[in-house]
Amino acid sequence: MKATDYDAVVIGSGAGGGACAWALCQGGAxxxxxxxxxxxxxxxxxxxxxxxxxxxxxPAKVPIRGRQSFAPLQLLEERWRQLRSxxxxxxxxxxxxxxxxxxxxxxxxLGGSTLHFTxxxxxxxxxxxxxxxxxxxxxxxxxxxAELEPFYLEVERLVGVAGPAVDGHRPRSAPYPxxxxxxxxATRTLAEGSRRLGLExxxxxxxxxxxxxxxxxxxxYCGQCNRGCPRRDKGSVDITFIPKAVATGRCTVATGCRVxxxxxxxxxxxxxxxxxxxxxxxxxxxAPLYALACGAVETPRLLLNSAASRAPQGLANESGxxxxxxxxxxxxxxxxxxxxxxxxxxxLPADGICWDFNAPDAIPGVVGGCRFTPTVAEADLAGPLAxxxxxxxxxxxxxxxxxxxxxxxxxxxxxxxENLPHPGSFIDLDPDGVDDQGMPLAxxxxxxDEAELTRLSFMAQTCRRILQACGVEELFEEYGSFDAFNxxxxxxxxxxxxxxxxxxxxxxxxSHRWRNLFIVDASVFPSxxxxxxxxxxxxxxxxxSARRMLSFAGGSGRVG
Amino acid sequence: MHRRSVLSMLTVAxxxxxxxxxxxxxxxxxRPLEILPVLVETLLPADKAPGAVDLGVDRQLLERTRRxxxxxxxxxxxCRWLDDQAPALGALAFAExxxxxREAVIDRAARAPARTLPRRFFDRVWGDVRTLYYSHPAxxxxxxxxxxxxxxxxxxxHHPPGDIHL
Numbered sequence: 001m002k003a004t005d006y007d008a009v010v011i012g013s014g015a016g017g018g019a020c021a022w023a024l025c026q027g028g029a030x031x032x033x034x035x036x037x038x039x040x041x042x043x044x045x046x047x048x049x050x051x052x053x054x055x056x057x058x059p060a061k062v063p064i065r066g067r068q069s070f071a072p073l074q075l076l077e078e079r080w081r082q083l084r085s086x087x088x089x090x091x092x093x094x095x096x097x098x099x100x101x102x103x104x105x106x107x108x109x110l111g112g113s114t115l116h117f118t119x120x121x122x123x124x125x126x127x128x129x130x131x132x133x134x135x136x137x138x139x140x141x142x143x144x145x146a147e148l149e150p151f152y153l154e155v156e157r158l159v160g161v162a163g164p165a166v167d168g169h170r171p172r173s174a175p176y177p178x179x180x181x182x183x184x185x186a187t188r189t190l191a192e193g194s195r196r197l198g199l200e201x202x203x204x205x206x207x208x209x210x211x212x213x214x215x216x217x218x219x220x221y222c223g224q225c226n227r228g229c230p231r232r233d234k235g236s237v238d239i240t241f242i243p244k245a246v247a248t249g250r251c252t253v254a255t256g257c258r259v260x261x262x263x264x265x266x267x268x269x270x271x272x273x274x275x276x277x278x279x280x281x282x283x284x285x286x287a288p289l290y291a292l293a294c295g296a297v298e299t300p301r302l303l304l305n306s307a308a309s310r311a312p313q314g315l316a317n318e319s320g321x322x323x324x325x326x327x328x329x330x331x332x333x334x335x336x337x338x339x340x341x342x343x344x345x346x347x348l349p350a351d352g353i354c355w356d357f358n359a360p361d362a363i364p365g366v367v368g369g370c371r372f373t374p375t376v377a378e379a380d381l382a383g384p385l386a387x388x389x390x391x392x393x394x395x396x397x398x399x400x401x402x403x404x405x406x407x408x409x410x411x412x413x414x415x416x417x418e419n420l421p422h423p424g425s426f427i428d429l430d431p432d433g434v435d436d437q438g439m440p441l442a443x444x445x446x447x448x449d450e451a452e453l454t455r456l457s458f459m460a461q462t463c464r465r466i467l468q469a470c471g472v473e474e475l476f477e478e479y480g481s482f483d484a485f486n487x488x489x490x491x492x493x494x495x496x497x498x499x500x501x502x503x504x505x506x507x508x509x510x511s512h513r514w515r516n517l518f519i520v521d522a523s524v525f526p527s528x529x530x531x532x533x534x535x536x537x538x539x540x541x542x543x544x545s546a547r548r549m550l551s552f553a554g555g556s557g558r559v560g
Numbered sequence: 561m562h563r564r565s566v567l568s569m570l571t572v573a574x575x576x577x578x579x580x581x582x583x584x585x586x587x588x589x590x591r592p593l594e595i596l597p598v599l600v601e602t603l604l605p606a607d608k609a610p611g612a613v614d615l616g617v618d619r620q621l622l623e624r625t626r627r628x629x630x631x632x633x634x635x636x637x638x639c640r641w642l643d644d645q646a647p648a649l650g651a652l653a654f655a656e657x658x659x660x661x662r663e664a665v666i667d668r669a670a671r672a673p674a675r676t677l678p679r680r681f682f683d684r685v686w687g688d689v690r691t692l693y694y695s696h697p698a699x700x701x702x703x704x705x706x707x708x709x710x711x712x713x714x715x716x717x718h719h720p721p722g723d724i725h726l
Contacts (some may be wrong), residue, residue: 009594013639037631038586047711048708048710049708049709049711050708051695051696051697051708052695053707053708053709053710054694054695055691055695063680072635110687182717182718183718184715184717184718184722185718185719185720188718218713219713220710220712220713221713221715221716221717222710222713222716223709224709228710230710231710294651299652308690328649334682341704341721342720342721343704343714343717343720343721345705345714346714346721347706347714347717372641383705383707384694384699384700384705384707385690385691385694385695385705386701388690388694389690395603395604395666395670395686395690396602396603396604396605396666397607398665399604400604400605400607400609401607404608404609404639404702404704407703407704408703408704408705409719432654464677
């Protein structure tokens with residue numbers, strides 16, 4: 001075993017791992033941050049200044065396809081046919097009558113999925129943290145909004161979140177550090193149309209800078225956050241938490257290091273982490289503390305693959321809850337052509353938001369809320385190639401004329417909603433599929449029941465109504481969760497709770513049994529929220545967990 | 561002799577030789593890719609905006625055929641198919657057709673059943689032409705698109721669109 005001198009090993013460098021590593025280092029701990037993927041260089045890896053910028057989405061250095069497997073998804077009932085994904089040019093986007101997998105969208109790299117995220121920086125609705133006691137579904141968070149609020153504030157200031165002056169649903173002890181971004185012309189069009197329906201839009205809280213801050217420039221509204229930000233105005237973890245952690249002199253970042261398993265040691269402590277280093281050599285590292293941040297699919301996989309004599313059901317799985325309560329991204333997108341040239345390719349993705357139905361009891365007839373945002377950029381409908389392929393169609397003289405008449409007129413609105421836990425949605429180990437090291441893959445099981453489809457139906461109908469109220473000419477494309485599993489936000493598979501029989505970790509993310517094991521990603525979420533983007537909550541929780549970890553060291557930062 | 565008489569004779573002759581490719585015996589059959597510029601121009605012609613040939617798309621396809629033998633075979637076969645449609649429209653070769661007739665031939669390929677040669681050929685070539693064309697900055701001004709996204713961004717995004725870079 002390799003001799004080390006670390007106080008903590010953090011596994012995974014996304015929102016949770018990066019924030020945790022920073023907070024530990026800030027508190028004096030020496031941290032080894034293990035990341036399976038490579039680092040990205042904003043100056044070289046993002047090609048938004050190239051003429052062929054549109055031909056590739058996020059330039060993933062490590063392909064994600066095939067890294068997880070899926071159990072067969074559900075059959076599609078005819079009565080929900082209005083929720084089928086379709087395109088005017090291509091017809092049905094999903095063939096057959098079974099739900100299809102489009103993907104678990106994540107990034108393997110330093111910064112994790114924040115590298116390709118839109119940068120929405122949302123706090124959870126306070127009531128969405130008490131879904132069981134207030135609404136009889138899911139599970140309660142073992143902390144409330146007030147406890148988390150100081151940590152939200154702290155991470156907003158570190159990242160440089162730009163947000164509106166007023167948020168009627170989420171109490172704030174201080175304003176956002178930066179003023180909100182102006183809404184794009186296209187988003188103002190959405191907002192004006194929505195007002196005719198009695199819906200209100202506001203500026204979205206975003207981790208992109210509205211002015212220079214902390215040595216980083218303000219955003220120039222190119223709209224391509226999902227392809228990576230070459231300017232560093234988008235607050236991904238690789239340019240916020242991680243450099244600050246490294247600057248303490250106490251953070252060692254090791255990329256290309258894939259953790260295979262953790263060894264359950266004596267005294268209910270994790271003994272070491274086994275990983276392949278960047279040269280492919282098997283290594284072991286031992287430390288007093290371990291923090292897992294591989295995401296709600298790979299974290300339970302790592303725990304289940306760490307089964308051993310002291311943990312026969314998998315590490316931290318005494319309750320059988322590891323992998324259970326998997327929650328996916330419930331989403332819908334409708335796109336149409338507006339009669340006016342909007343220049344809708346300009347501006348931040350999701351720069352505006354309608355929170356009117358975000359509260360858990362806001363949607364009639366179903367528990368769990370949703371939110372609405374413009375989706376031109378996130379639907380990748382912002383460039384000439386997208387218009388040629390998906391909007392105009394045809395070829396020849398008519399096609400060229402159509403392109404000139406149409407470009408910049410796409411108006412797109414989408415919704416993301418609560419996804420409640422279901423017995424049919426969970427992560428287990430694939431009995432047949434293994435990776436190149438022979439380690440079983442995570443297998444994703446996902447099921448949407450009547451309540452989910454009712455909520456999704458509301459989301460779809462509202463998107464359509466909003467577009468109609470904006471005066472669009474015709475819808476040309478719609479897609480959503482009903483027939484296409486396409487998850488960016490995933491949650492719940494190692495949930496927090498006070499009852500060790502019904503949860504994996506406590507309110508600080510600490511394993512109920514394994515005293516030196518913490519989980520600091522969205523696996524710990526007992527509920528998904530009403531569509532809020534999770535990164536800010538993950539970061540706030542991770543910082544809070546890190547402070548708890550430091551408390552074991554008596555404040556000295558040195559553990560043991 | 562009238563051209564159509566020649567064609568009739570050739571067609572009869574061709575039908576008597578089943579082992580020979582059922583194709584006109586005259587025309588640039590030996591170098592089918594020579595019609596690529598005509599094809600590409602028909603797919604995305606010059607009008608108020610540059611055409612695909614103006615932006616060198618045909619040369620890029622040709623370059624790809626030099627690197628990729630399978631691509632070359634598909635394009636050669638597809639171009640021969642285009643030429644094969646010409647006699648029924650009164651020409652010896654695709655390149656000699658009037659533009660409306662060229663469009664009609666291409667349209668037939670675009671609507672052909674999946675997994676047939678003309679359909680595969682059309683889908684592949686049109687996909688490549690479209691991608692190469694709209695990845696060229698010279699195609700953007702006619703659309704009112706002021707990209708690429710960086711380094712300038714769109715700082716005037718909150719205004720109605722007007723000038724480039726707003």
